Amino acid sequence: MTELTPNAAGQGLCSCHVCNLVSRRGPESAQAHCPRCGASLHFRKPGSVARCWALLLAAYILYIPANLLTIMETGSLFSYRRDTIMSGVIQLWNTGSYAIAVVVFIASVTIPLLKLISLTMLLVSVQRRSKWRPRQRTQLYRMVEFVGRWSMLDIYVVTLLAALVRLGNIATVKAGPGALAFGAVVVLTMFASMQFDPRLIWDPFQKERNS
Ligand SMILES: [Zn+2]
Numbered sequence: 559m560t561e562l563t564p565n566a567a568g569q570g571l572c573s574c575h576v577c578n579l580v581s582r583r584g585p586e587s588a589q590a591h592c593p594r595c596g597a598s599l600h601f602r603k604p605g606s607v608a609r610c611w612a613l614l615l616a617a618y619i620l621y622i623p624a625n626l627l628t629i630m631e632t633g634s635l636f637s638y639r640r641d642t643i644m645s646g647v648i649q650l651w652n653t654g655s656y657a658i659a660v661v662v663f664i665a666s667v668t669i670p671l672l673k674l675i676s677l678t679m680l681l682v683s684v685q686r687r688s689k690w691r692p693r694q695r696t697q698l699y700r701m702v703e704f705v706g707r708w709s710m711l712d713i714y715v716v717t718l719l720a721a722l723v724r725l726g727n728i729a730t731v732k733a734g735p736g737a738l739a740f741g742a743v744v745v746l747t748m749f750a751s752m753q754f755d756p757r758l759i760w761d762p763f764q765k766e767r768n769s
């Protein structure tokens with residue numbers, strides 16, 4: 559399975575990103591264009607690793623304020639609270655909403671972090687042209703992509719949290735700056751995983767490829 563295998567790029571075949579026409583592209587020509595629609599041809603998404611890194615680093619940086627800043631402010635006649643994600647989870651736990659506390663913790667702390675770590679690991683392994691477990695790494699990428707579709711669940715959970723607090727009394731609930739940072743983390747991670755080209759995982763298994 560992990561022997562050297564021929565692939566399209568190795569044989570100079572390139573599929574157009576716009577119209578999907580497969581055409582032959584010589585390695586010597588720097589800039590090739592699709593014979594059918596005229597779009598420029600690339601064997602792999604150009605600059606995908608660099609772009610993925612940039613988005614990922616931005617997501618890592620914003621992950622800190624997302625967890626440290628107030629995600630929501632709640633006030634009523636008698637009390638006023640500012641909650642970060644963690645203090646919200648602890649509050650839910652202390653008031654006996656164990657299931658919701660666990661869901662919120664997993665959706666808004668664990669999953670975003672796991673996505674960031676998975677993408678980092680994929681990028682590092684691709685840059686080192688690692689031949690370690692390509693199938694599992696491809697599956698990992700698929701999982702990150704799949705979770706990406708459900709990423710808004712994280713934000714939904716925060717909204718749910720706000721709604722739950724709002725229930726029962728005359729209160730005001732306001733999203734804090736942490737919510738903005740948190741949303742940015744989710745969106746940046748989604749863009750980062752879209753930038754990554756999973757074919758790069760399999761490139762070390764093929765004899766040679768030009769650009
Ligand atoms: Zn085309």
